[in-house]
Amino acid sequence: MSESEEFIRMKLACPMPKLDFDIITLGHGSGGLLTHKLLNEFVFEALGDCLLNADHDGATLKIEGNIAMTTDSFVVSPIFFPGGNIGDLAINGTLNDLAMCGAKPTYLSLAFIIEEGFALADFWEVLMSIKWAAVQNEVKIVTGDTKVVDQGKGDQIFINTTGIGHILKQSQIDATRIQASDKIVLSGPLAAHGMAIMSKRDGLEFETTIESDTQCVYPIVEAAIQSFGEKIKLLRDPTRGGLATSLNEIAQTTGLGIQIQEASLPIDAQVKSACEILGFDPVYVANEGIFICVCKAEVADPLLETLRSIEGGNKACMIGEFVDAHPGQVVLETGIGGRRVLNMLLGEQLPRIC
Amino acid sequence: MKYLDEFRDPILAKNLLEEIKRLSKGNWNIMEVCGGQTHSLVKHGITQMLPENINMIHGPGCPVCVTPLQLIDKAIYLAERKDVTLCSFGDMIRVPGSEKSLLEAKAEGADIRILYSPLEAVQIAQANPDKEVVFFAVGFETTAPANALSVFQAKQLGLQNYSILTSHVLVPPAIEAIMNDPECQIDAFLGAGHVCAIMGMEAYPRLVDKHGIPIVITGFEPIDLLQGVLMAVKQLEQGKTDLENQYARVVNPEGNSSAIDLINKIFEIRDREWRGIGNIPQSGYELKAEYQDYDANLKFNIDLEPVSESEKCIAGQILKGIKKPYECAAFGKECQPQSPLGAPMVSSEGACAAYYHFSNYQQKIA
Numbered sequence: 038m039s040e041s042e043e044f045i046r047m048k049l050a051c052p053m054p055k056l057d058f059d060i061i062t063l064g065h066g067s068g069g070l071l072t073h074k075l076l077n078e079f080v081f082e083a084l085g086d087c088l089l090n091a092d093h094d095g096a097t098l099k100i101e102g103n104i105a106m107t108t109d110s111f112v113v114s115p116i117f118f119p120g121g122n123i124g125d126l127a128i129n130g131t132l133n134d135l136a137m138c139g140a141k142p143t144y145l146s147l148a149f150i151i152e153e154g155f156a157l158a159d160f161w162e163v164l165m166s167i168k169w170a171a172v173q174n175e176v177k178i179v180t181g182d183t184k185v186v187d188q189g190k191g192d193q194i195f196i197n198t199t200g201i202g203h204i205l206k207q208s209q210i211d212a213t214r215i216q217a218s219d220k221i222v223l224s225g226p227l228a229a230h231g232m233a234i235m236s237k238r239d240g241l242e243f244e245t246t247i248e249s250d251t252q253c254v255y256p257i258v259e260a261a262i263q264s265f266g267e268k269i270k271l272l273r274d275p276t277r278g279g280l281a282t283s284l285n286e287i288a289q290t291t292g293l294g295i296q297i298q299e300a301s302l303p304i305d306a307q308v309k310s311a312c313e314i315l316g317f318d319p320v321y322v323a324n325e326g327i328f329i330c331v332c333k334a335e336v337a338d339p340l341l342e343t344l345r346s347i348e349g350g351n352k353a354c355m356i357g358e359f360v361d362a363h364p365g366q367v368v369l370e371t372g373i374g375g376r377r378v379l380n381m382l383l384g385e386q387l388p389r390i391c
Numbered sequence: 392m393k394y395l396d397e398f399r400d401p402i403l404a405k406n407l408l409e410e411i412k413r414l415s416k417g418n419w420n421i422m423e424v425c426g427g428q429t430h431s432l433v434k435h436g437i438t439q440m441l442p443e444n445i446n447m448i449h450g451p452g453c454p455v456c457v458t459p460l461q462l463i464d465k466a467i468y469l470a471e472r473k474d475v476t477l478c479s480f481g482d483m484i485r486v487p488g489s490e491k492s493l494l495e496a497k498a499e500g501a502d503i504r505i506l507y508s509p510l511e512a513v514q515i516a517q518a519n520p521d522k523e524v525v526f527f528a529v530g531f532e533t534t535a536p537a538n539a540l541s542v543f544q545a546k547q548l549g550l551q552n553y554s555i556l557t558s559h560v561l562v563p564p565a566i567e568a569i570m571n572d573p574e575c576q577i578d579a580f581l582g583a584g585h586v587c588a589i590m591g592m593e594a595y596p597r598l599v600d601k602h603g604i605p606i607v608i609t610g611f612e613p614i615d616l617l618q619g620v621l622m623a624v625k626q627l628e629q630g631k632t633d634l635e636n637q638y639a640r641v642v643n644p645e646g647n648s649s650a651i652d653l654i655n656k657i658f659e660i661r662d663r664e665w666r667g668i669g670n671i672p673q674s675g676y677e678l679k680a681e682y683q684d685y686d687a688n689l690k691f692n693i694d695l696e697p698v699s700e701s702e703k704c705i706a707g708q709i710l711k712g713i714k715k716p717y718e719c720a721a722f723g724k725e726c727q728p729q730s731p732l733g734a735p736m737v738s739s740e741g742a743c744a745a746y747y748h749f750s751n752y753q754q755k756i757a
């Protein structure tokens with residue numbers, strides 16, 4: 038985060054209100070007085086002017102033109118990790134899905150399912166992250182919901198966000214337009230988010246400075262689409278299942294083959310080392326702040342220049358291309374010049390024995 | 392030197408491959424012992440880059456794969472007890488027992504924790520005195536020191552609620568068993584580098600002399616493996632039979648004396664059943680008498696029905712290198728990682744898993 042962003046974030050953060058309880062109880066989800074207290078004196082207090090028309094059952098919006106809509110639920114554990122928390126993911130994740138549709142995010146819904154016993158101080162920190170992500174990206178949270186479940190029936194807090202956004206007029210995102218010789222660009226380094234989470238998982242803790250790459254990629258996407266329009270054929274963010282899974286999905290949709298060069302995959306040294314020690318393959322590790330961009334070959338180089346000029350896209354790389362050979366399959370040219378198939382992730386990656 | 396990039400250098404790899412091609416005239420079967428080496432060979436595409444007269448045969452160095460079916464069933468039985476927390480390395484939990492895997496038992500509510508180190512299991516035992524904590528102690532000699540240390544620590548702390556379910560196996564007896572098997576046709580071995588980092592190289596001259604085969608202790612990176620193959624090929628072409636150390640940056644011929652002392656303090660060598668292979672004499676570690684309180688096999692009276700393996704699974708032949716995974720009729724069909732018939736298809740060191748994940752088994756790419 039830049040110094041000015043740090044300053045703005047601190048200004049937006051406000052001290053937690055002093056209430057006469059410090060954990061969430063079932064009563065706070067009952068819909069009655071306690072719910073109103075939690076919402077009015079805490080949640081709305083936290084989110085400030087992100088919230089539009091907080092008093093109705095729903096939001097009425099005036100929307101013209103083509104819009105994109107997406108929904109996502111966030112259940113990450115632990116909820117606090119190096120580089121962010123579940124609140125950051127809940128906003129950035131949905132904004133990114135809208136960006137992948139070529140849409141400028143405008144409105145979000147926000148729903149919580151909270152486990153009884155969740156500390157108010159933790160809830161406040163999550164809300165501050167949500168507020169910061171929304172304000173920074175100029176989106177309004179227009180409607181929401183809060184439920185509380187018995188202890189043991191949740192995992193501290195789950196969040197769902199649904200988002201809508203206006204599709205940029207230059208955008209023609211459509212996988213059916215992809216052809217052989219189209220290039221594949223990756224906007225940033227792999228595996229940071231997944232390894233940041235791993236570093237905090239029980240039994241696997243290790244000392245590291247790896248931080249999650251959670252960020253909203255819309256500004257980078259906007260620059261790309263406004264500059265290159267219909268020459269950008271597809272955007273996809275490789276979250277769960279990692280880069281390899283997303284590429285396999287795209288290969289199967291298009292019926293074309295994909296060829297990737299292992300040597301060109303961007304990955305930070307610490308992340309690479311952490312993957313090696315634990316036995317994880319970085320192409321299967323989750324990411325939260327990068328995206329795949331499929332473009333016509335002729336614009337690949339100027340596209341890279343554009344991406345690299347925007348904060349958050351500085352490490353963009355070209356990693357491969359579409360081919361007529363091996364339809365539906367992703368093949369990796371290994372660092373030493375061999376070739377192997379890159380399959381979809383099957384089940385969870387598990388740390389190895391030796 | 393960062394030890395990752397240098398040992399994956401494409402120019403070095405190309406030079407080593409050219410040298411192997413230039414020098415190798417005969418048809419040679421070379422077995423890499425360790426499953427981690429198998430994975431590296433397939434993952435980096437080396438098996439396809441070697442000349443056709445070099446046949447890499449994949450060895451039984453997958454501790455998960457050779458853990459007997461009944462021991463997995465015992466682990467699941469323990470995990471399903473309400474008073475037990477079962478801790479395991481991640482790899483082990485997907486291997487199917489006779490009815491289910493540990494992962495399935497976990498989904499059904501068993502308290503199963505995936506750990507990177509057995510010392511975490513000791514901490515869990517300390518923090519939860521009302522629960523029995525059992526660590527599924529699987530591995531070759533590489534993980535034996537950590538497992539031994541966990542028992543040592545537990546005894547120092549006076550813990551009564553910690554025990555290990557042991558499935559420790561040794562490499563040299565496995566090499567001996569393979570060389571004694573008339574179905575196996577091995578000309579040279581690439582020895583398991585990390586096992587030797589612990590145990591040293593003392594057990595190997597006897598094997599070299601008795602069976603008249605070259606053994607090259609080899610690492611795991613692509614350059615390590617290519618160099619190991621080259622060293623073996625040189626010996627074979629010259630008719631030599633020596634013990635060599637390719638992995639000298641890690642392996643000290645005397646091994647790690649602290650680790651060896653700890654292993655000898657806690658464990659003793661006994662006969663062991665290897666899944667798919669059978670009984671190999673003096674091939675496994677069991678806890679010594681003074682540490683028997685920490686032996687889960689003795690602590691819990693586990694009485695299970697004897698079980699038989701899937702008839703379709705040819706894991707034994709895969710582990711001895713008699714067949715390659717794609718020569719199995721069930722490979723990629725009834726047997727896949729999501730629905731494995733045997734352990735080599737799910738372990739991160741299993742040959743079948745390596746071929747399934749990394750190779751062109753569907754014959755679609757050139």
